[in-house]
Amino acid sequence: METRSDEARVLVIYTGGTIGMLVSSRGYVPEPYFLTDTLRSQKRFHDPLQDSLFSNAASVEGYREWSNSGKSTPVSTDNVTTPSASNQPTLLVKSSRPIGNTVTLSPSIFSQIQRVNEQPECRNVADGVYETRLPSLVTPRSVVPGNGHTKRIRYAILEWNPLLDSSNMEMDDWIRIAAEIELNYTSFDAFVVLHGTDTMSYTSSALSFLLEDLGKTVILTGAQIPLSQLRNDAVDNLLGALSIAGNYIIPECSLYFNHTLYRGNRVSKASSYDLNAFHSPNFSPLVNVGIDIVVNWNDVLRQTSLRRFRAYKGKQMSPHVATLRLFPGMTGATARAFLAPPTRGIVLETFGAGNASQRPDVLAAFKDACDRGVVIVAISQCIKGSVSGDYETGQTLIQAGVVPGGDMTPECALTKLSYLLAKPELTAAEVRSLISLPLRGELTPPVPSLAAAPSLDGVNIDLSGLLSQFVRLSSSAPKADIPQIVIGEEAQDAAAPWSRTAAERASTEAALLPFLVHLTVARDDVEGLEFCITSAATASCSGMTEGTAEVVVPGGIVNCLDAGSGRSPLHVAALNGNMRCVEKLLESGALVHLRDELGHTALYYAARQGHDLIVDTLVSAGANLGGMENEAGYVGLAVQNAVNAGDDAVVEIWRRAGAKIID
The missing domain is CATH 3.40.50.40 (Rossmann fold)
Structure with a gap:
C-alpha cells in the first residue's frame, strides 16, 4: 500500500555481499566503509540540500529555475572541508551487538571520526541491546508513482563488522538480522537488507518465517556486479529496493532483483552470471518495475491476525x-x-x-x-x-x-x-x-473444484446492489424513500442498456467501492462495510476463475486512500471513534502503519481524539506512533497540553499509545 507523507525512513542493514566489494589480488573482497562513502558521494543516493539535478528536474519550470540559479554549475571540491559527524543529520539505531565487536557504525561516520578524532556514543540500554546515532542519507525528492506527490527517503546504514560473503552466512546470522529489524521496528517505516546473492534466497525464506506478524516492508537485495564497477547492477537494485520500501507498504519479506520484487520464500538463484539472477517459478512477482511500477496487490499478503509484530521468540533455528x-x-x-x-x-x-x-x-x-x-x-x-x-x-x-x-x-x-x-x-x-499449510504464502494450496460460473443476471444483480448501496449512503433522504437501482432486462425504461461484461463491472466497482467504503466507515455502518468487502472479494475471485478483469484497489479495498487527505478507512474510523468498523477493518487486513498526507497514523488520531478503546485495539494489532510524529513534536505537544491541563485521563491514553511520558 502506498504511503503518503513526504518523507519515509528506511533502515539499511548491510551484511556484506558483492554489492560493496572491491577487486583485489584474491578476487572480489568486501571493503569496510566503502559502500556508504560511495553512496554519500552520489547525488542520486544522497542529496541533503535537494540541490541536485535529480531533485529539480520534475518539471520544465523547476529545471529552468534551478539551472539559472547557478546551483547547476559544478563546484571544485579541492578546498571543500568534509563536515564532521556532529554536523550530519542522524537517526537513532539499535543493535544486538556492541560497537567495536561485530556491528559498526556506518562507514562515513567512522572515516569522519578518524579524521577529527571524535568518538561515537554507544549506550548499552538493556541486556544485549545497544543504541547509537547513525548519520542519515537522504535521496533526492522524486515523484511518488501514481499520485504526483513528491517524496524523499531518509535512510541509515547499519554495517556489519566483519562483512560477510553470503556463502559464510549461517542460521545465527538470520536470527541477528531478524533481531535488528525487531529492535528498530517502531523507528523506521521499512527495512532493506543488503546481502550476497549466493544464499540470499535462503535468508529471505528464513526471515519470512522469523518475522512473525510482519506489518512493514522488508526487502533483500544485492548485486551481481559491485558498485565499484562502472557498469553494474548495484545502482538499479539498491535504488529500486529503496524506492519500493519508501513508497509502498508491502507487509512481507521480499527479494528485489533486476527490476522485479518477488515474495522472499518463493525464489531460487537461477544464474551465476545473468543480471536476472533469481526466478520464482511457481508464484508471480509482487512488483514489476518498468516504465511504471506495477504492484500486484491481489497477491500481496494481508495481515489479519490482530497481533503485534515480533521476531520469533525462540531466537534460534534447528540446525539438525x-x-x-x-x-x-x-x-x-x-x-x-x-x-x-x-x-x-x-x-x-x-x-x-x-x-x-x-x-x-x-x-x-x-x-x-x-x-x-x-x-x-x-x-x-x-x-x-x-x-x-x-x-x-x-x-x-x-x-x-x-x-x-x-x-x-x-x-x-x-x-x-x-x-x-x-x-x-x-x-x-x-x-x-x-x-503442508501456507504460513507466509510459501506454497500454493490445493485448488478447490470450480463452482459454476455466475450468470450474467447474477452479475447484474450484484452491480445493482452495489449502486443501490452507493445511492443510499450518498443520500440524506430516509431509507424508505431511496429508489433501488435495477440493471438488466427488467430495466425497460433505461435510455441505453447496461453493458453486461465482467470487465466493465470490475472497472465500475473499482471506481465506486473506495468512495463507498469511506462513506460506510464514516457512518459506522458495519453492514455496508461488509457488503463492500464481500463485493470486492467476489469480483476478484470471479476474475481469477473466469479469466476476466478483477477489481484492483491498491492494498485491497480496506486500505483504499482518500485522494485529498491520503487517509485510509482505518484513519477515518479511528478519527470518528467508530470501534465496530475499526475491528472489522483490522479483521479484513487493514494496515495499521499507513500514514496520511500529514504523516499521521490511525493510532495518532485515535489518541488525539481520546478514543481509548480504539487505541488499545490498534496497539494490540501492532500499531505504533511513527518516529516523525514524535520527532516533529506532535505527540510531545499533545502530552504537554494534557499535563498542563491536569487531564490525567488523556495523559494515560497517550501513554497506552506508546508516547514517552516524563513523570
Missing part, C-alpha cells in the same frame, strides 16, 4: 535439518546414514510430481525414520511444479510418513522445517501438519 536429493540406484544404507541422529528433519527432493524408487530398503529407511519422529518433507526436483501424489510411486512415500511439501522451493522447505522444529511446543505430528 538437511536436504537429500533422490537419484536412481540410491540404496537403503545410503538413506539410513543420511537419516541417522541427530537429524530431525529432511527435505526430500523427489522425482517429478513426488515420486521415488520403490526399493523396499529405501522405503523402509524412510518409514523407520518417520516412526521415530524425523519429519521428512517431499518436494519436486523440477524447477517448476508441485508434489501431487497422483502416482502410485508417490503414494508409497506418503504411506511411509513422508509429508507432501507442495510447490515449495528447496530453500523455503529447509528454512521452514528448521523454523518449526525449533519451536519446543510443537510435536513432530504438529510440525508435519504445519509443513
